[in-house]
Amino acid sequence: MRSEDGEGIMIDLSGMTITMASGKGGTGKTTVAVNLARLLAEAGQEVQYLDCDVEEPNGHIFLRPSIVSSSASRVMVPVVDQEKCTSCGECGAKCQFHAIVNLPGDTLIFPGLCHGCGLCSAVCPTGAITEGVRDIGVIEKGKDAKEIEFVHGILNVGEAMAVPLIKEVKSCRKDGYVQIVDAPPGTSCPVVATLNGSDAVIMVTEPTPFGLHDLKIAIDVARMLDIPTGVVVNKDHGGYPPLYDYLETSNIPVLAVIPEDAEIARHCSRGLIILESLPRCMDIFQSLAANLEGLLDTRSVHGRRAHL
């Protein structure tokens, strides 16, 4: 599990999927993700960075990859042939997402609510519903200066269907690579879709009452999915006892602590990788990587779950 990297001992995470998550936005989740990715890449490991925070992807600001391909992400949307429609109401009755409204003489589709399940076309007795497509966002792929394979999804503004785009980003995973995954903040369906299939989750939090409140909810979600979870405390200012008390009583390991530090904040706001721009930060991420080993050892004996 471990290999020498010339600078010390470095855990070998090949084939592992490590997801960065947080109960709320602005905790420094991406900072941890990009620095861990760079640390592993510098140690000679093959790393893939999957940015699933599709509403606000920002890993590219730090990694600055050269984008080599860009493609539209599409989902199925039903199209109604009003000539064939008898207004029987079957499609609207069966759509659990209320994406179809049957009016006398008209059947209306609301694409923003449609989950593309195809049930309406299957139940239509007259064959009036066919399957069209609509764009929900873009997938971009590239490589950074340290050969990190980079993939991110960018959801169209105002688009509600984040999960299909997240699944498409995750489907780009390459076997044998360490997957560093940046999840959306919070605990909604897109977060669950991102966490699903992870070997470990790193929750990034701030030592504040708000941070602790949202962290507890996010950890409950990770536990429901049976994924080993550790915490990185960011902007630590000398201790917030309720946070550490909670982590101790809940048996959640603290993987690393990043101090509240104006210089670190300045470097992050400039889109710098602090591991490289502030060498004193190297120890933080090396101990994070080392502590991940113990966390991964707690994985379920049933092994890894499906990736999608």
Ligand code: SF4
């Ligand atoms: S495809 Fe599924 S979600 Fe979309 S309108 Fe039809 S039944 Fe509803």
Ligand code: SF4
């Ligand atoms: S099931 Fe088909 S025929 Fe019935 S209302 Fe829907 S589109 Fe029209």
